[in-house]
Amino acid sequence: xxxxxxxxxxxxFGVLSRVAGLFSGRGFNIESLSVAPTLDPSMSQMTIxxxxxERIIEQIVKQLNKLIDIIKVVDLNESEFVSRETALIKVxxxxxxxxxxxxxxxxxxxxxxxxxxxxxTIEVTGDSKKIEAIINLLQPLGIKEIVRTGRVAIARExxxxxxxxxxxxxRE
Amino acid sequence: MKLTGxxxxxxxxxxxxxxTIFALPGGVVLKIFDMLHQQKxxxxxxxxHEQGAGHMAEGYAKATGKAGVCLxxxxxxxxxxxxxxADAYMDxxxxxxxxxxxxxxxxxxDAFQEADNVGLSRPCTKYNFLxxxxxxxxxxxxxxxxxxxxxxxxxxxxxxxxxxxxNKAEFHYPSSVSIRGYNPTYDGxxxxxxxxxxxxxxxxxxILYVGGGAVFSGASKELIELAELTQIPVDMTLMGLGAxxxxxxxxxxxxxxxxxxWANMAMHYSDLVIAVGAxxxxxxxxxxxxxxxxxxxxxxxxxxxxxRKNIHVDIPIVGDCKRVLQELNQMLRATVNxxxxxxxxxxxxxxxxxxxxxxxxxxxxxxxxxxxQHVIKRLYELTKDRDPIVSTDVGQHQMWTAQYFKLAKPNRxxxxxxxxxxxxxxxxxxxxxxxxxxxxxxxxxxxGSVQMNTQELATAVAHRLPVKIIVINNGFHGMVRxxxxxxxxxRYACSDLGTSPDFVKLAEAYGAVGLRASKVSDxxxxxxxMISIDKPVxxxxxxxxxxxxxxxxxxxxxxxxxxxSDTPELKKKMESAGKVTPEDKDTVxxx
Numbered sequence: 001x002x003x004x005x006x007x008x009x010x011x012x013f014g015v016l017s018r019v020a021g022l023f024s025g026r027g028f029n030i031e032s033l034s035v036a037p038t039l040d041p042s043m044s045q046m047t048i049x050x051x052x053x054e055r056i057i058e059q060i061v062k063q064l065n066k067l068i069d070i071i072k073v074v075d076l077n078e079s080e081f082v083s084r085e086t087a088l089i090k091v092x093x094x095x096x097x098x099x100x101x102x103x104x105x106x107x108x109x110x111x112x113x114x115x116x117x118x119x120x121t122i123e124v125t126g127d128s129k130k131i132e133a134i135i136n137l138l139q140p141l142g143i144k145e146i147v148r149t150g151r152v153a154i155a156r157e158x159x160x161x162x163x164x165x166x167x168x169x170x171r172e
Numbered sequence: 173m174k175l176t177g178x179x180x181x182x183x184x185x186x187x188x189x190x191x192t193i194f195a196l197p198g199g200v201v202l203k204i205f206d207m208l209h210q211q212k213x214x215x216x217x218x219x220x221h222e223q224g225a226g227h228m229a230e231g232y233a234k235a236t237g238k239a240g241v242c243l244x245x246x247x248x249x250x251x252x253x254x255x256x257x258a259d260a261y262m263d264x265x266x267x268x269x270x271x272x273x274x275x276x277x278x279x280x281x282d283a284f285q286e287a288d289n290v291g292l293s294r295p296c297t298k299y300n301f302l303x304x305x306x307x308x309x310x311x312x313x314x315x316x317x318x319x320x321x322x323x324x325x326x327x328x329x330x331x332x333x334x335x336x337x338x339n340k341a342e343f344h345y346p347s348s349v350s351i352r353g354y355n356p357t358y359d360g361x362x363x364x365x366x367x368x369x370x371x372x373x374x375x376x377x378x379i380l381y382v383g384g385g386a387v388f389s390g391a392s393k394e395l396i397e398l399a400e401l402t403q404i405p406v407d408m409t410l411m412g413l414g415a416x417x418x419x420x421x422x423x424x425x426x427x428x429x430x431x432x433x434w435a436n437m438a439m440h441y442s443d444l445v446i447a448v449g450a451x452x453x454x455x456x457x458x459x460x461x462x463x464x465x466x467x468x469x470x471x472x473x474x475x476x477x478x479x480r481k482n483i484h485v486d487i488p489i490v491g492d493c494k495r496v497l498q499e500l501n502q503m504l505r506a507t508v509n510x511x512x513x514x515x516x517x518x519x520x521x522x523x524x525x526x527x528x529x530x531x532x533x534x535x536x537x538x539x540x541x542x543x544x545q546h547v548i549k550r551l552y553e554l555t556k557d558r559d560p561i562v563s564t565d566v567g568q569h570q571m572w573t574a575q576y577f578k579l580a581k582p583n584r585x586x587x588x589x590x591x592x593x594x595x596x597x598x599x600x601x602x603x604x605x606x607x608x609x610x611x612x613x614x615x616x617x618x619x620g621s622v623q624m625n626t627q628e629l630a631t632a633v634a635h636r637l638p639v640k641i642i643v644i645n646n647g648f649h650g651m652v653r654x655x656x657x658x659x660x661x662x663r664y665a666c667s668d669l670g671t672s673p674d675f676v677k678l679a680e681a682y683g684a685v686g687l688r689a690s691k692v693s694d695x696x697x698x699x700x701x702m703i704s705i706d707k708p709v710x711x712x713x714x715x716x717x718x719x720x721x722x723x724x725x726x727x728x729x730x731x732x733x734x735x736x737s738d739t740p741e742l743k744k745k746m747e748s749a750g751k752v753t754p755e756d757k758d759t760v761x762x763x
Contacts, residue, residue, distance in 0.1 A: 062477040071353045
């Protein structure tokens with residue numbers, strides 16, 4: 001089953017490869033991954049889409065928690081969440097297709113953000129199904145290039161306890 | 173006052189109480205070595221190969237319970253030490269490894285002897301650091317020791333570029349460490365512990381399954397109390413040996429692939445398993461789907477990822493073994509009474525029956541070749557009063573040592589369990605000897621595995637580390653040969669070593685002492701002589717080459733289906749082969 005895992009990490013070099021390395025080293029699959037800094041620039045937020053049975057997801061969450069640079073791991077499937085993905089789609093447009101391209105963009109509340117003599121670049125945001133749908137409709141016009149961000153997701157309610165700084169542990 | 177990175181490095185080691193480090197120099201760490209040369213507080217043991225240095229640090233850590241420290245150079249120094257780091261990671265050994273790195277200005281330029289040390293070591297360390305600024309060095313070292321020794325211990329790498337070791341900074345050593353993503357859980361959940369105590373006092377056929385985590389957390393006393401309170405039999409994993417006294421009446425010895433018959437049978441037929449600092453390794457569980465079919469499982473471990481990784485657990489308790497057992501014992505003391513012995517009586521009768529039916533055994537013909545088990549048994553009997561530290565390499569001799577050498581206390585057992593690293597034993601023994609100069613440190617090795625690190629004989633001689641190596645010499649990679657006997661129709665693909673060095677002369681070439689015991693009647697005297705010599709010794713014992721290690725659960729097999737001896741066909745084949753080969757091999761060995 002597909003799970004979306006939201007991870008708060010230290011914003012420093014090498015952290016992404018630790019996370020990616022954990023997945024590859026243990027044979028877990030990453031379907032999409034997106035990262036960006038949070039309000040606190042010392043932390044970054046990662047959204048990972050992965051899949052597996054209950055046992056595998058439990059291991060993924062535990063193994064991620066074990067990584068020292070990871071501050072918090074939340075399996076969003078345990079609560080209600082909203083998720084979005086953005087795609088930039090460059091469509092080949094002959095003169096006679098331009099109106100059709102605009103119409104499709106309009107249906108999906110997508111924006112044309114650039115145009116050249118022979119192309120429109122359309123920006124669309126939504127859940128994965130919506131992105132798939134607009135791609136399907138635009139395909140007959142001739143899609144030249146697509147980039148997708150991968151999913152970002154956020155829980156609808158505040159997630160359990162707020163982040164607290166680590167307790168100071170004195171060493172004997 | 174400002175100090176250079178190299179001076180800061182040494183100050184930090186002193187603050188951490190490090191007395192000995194295991195090292196091998198190179199270009200980018202010369203500044204650090206130069207400073208080490210000018211001080212007296214930290215002894216530097218110069219290894220001959222970085223892998224040796226790494227295993228020495230592991231041996232030091234396993235014997236002392238403190239972090240072992242090694243220092244290597246960039247590039248090849250780092251790649252050489254990787255095996256030891258991977259070994260330490262698998263066995264949760266607290267090792268802090270410092271590697272040199274090319275100057276920060278050259279990182280990423282494919283400079284001479286440059287390697288991505290952080291990238292190389294990432295999958296086989298608990299954590300690693302690249303120090304880019306000398307101002308961060310002290311706090312990084314503090315964090316490295318903290319991470320290596322707390323929670324589930326493990327190796328940590330600190331990569332120090334050359335310019336960082338030369339630049340200067342104010343020295344401040346932090347008194348405590350705070351890492352927001354790292355907060356190990358030490359105290360177990362009280363409610364869960366209560367559940368465990370209830371299950372335990374009710375169980376009719378319980379068993380304790382003790383792993384290396386019990387050793388690291390120093391839970392021996394608590395284990396003994398728990399076992400005695402509840403009259404529960406104690407199975408130990410390869411890594412857990414010594415956590416519970418081997419000769420204690422409740423000790424069942426080692427379980428798993430080459431564990432005792434009764435230990436495995438008791439595990440399989442138990443109704444309650446209490447795993448303490450053990451991780452249900454595939455060499456213990458055998459076929460997972462048929463593992464302990466009738467048992468409820470309690471699992472105590474400081475590492476939450478170990479719990480429910482391989483098998484279903486009914487009562488998980490995340491916490492430090494010692495603390496959790498203290499609490500469990502406290503609850504049990506209040507509830508259990510004299511009934512426990514009576515309650516467990518049928519269970520113990522069953523176990524005794526298993527013990528009688530298939531004890532550990534071998535046949536020693538007094539005029540024939542020495543049997544490897546006999547060497548271990550005599551070694552044990554002749555040294556047990558001295559409370560020796562025992563290390564092993566990996567292979568048949570390792571399993572025989574685990575079976576026949578009954579350890580009374582923890583931190584006496586140095587062996588490579590998780591990674592199964594041949595060549596581990598000798599340098600690990602040296603690490604332990606460097607920590608305890610006056611103790612008897614034995615290394616049981618095979619003729620195949622010992623050759624993976626014999627260059628360290630030079631280190632042992634130079635640093636006066638009087639480790640005693642016993643080479644169980646059968647002319648084969650014995651465990652490989654055993655598998656080939658059992659599963660590959662006896663085709664000895666690359667397991668017959670053919671020519672090995674004369675180990676007596678090899679020892680002498682390095683300035684150590686070489687001894688040999690070829691006859692059964694020579695063995696005891698040779699062992700006594702070996703112990704009496706205050707120098708590194710190799711005792712070469714040519715043994716019957718075709719002896720196989722039993723019991724054995726074939727890989728992926730089920731725990732109650734053990735092979736207990738050679739099949740009649742195999743026995744016949746081995747006997748006829750044994751008649752020719754040992755003598756042939758002897759001419760090589762005694763030439």
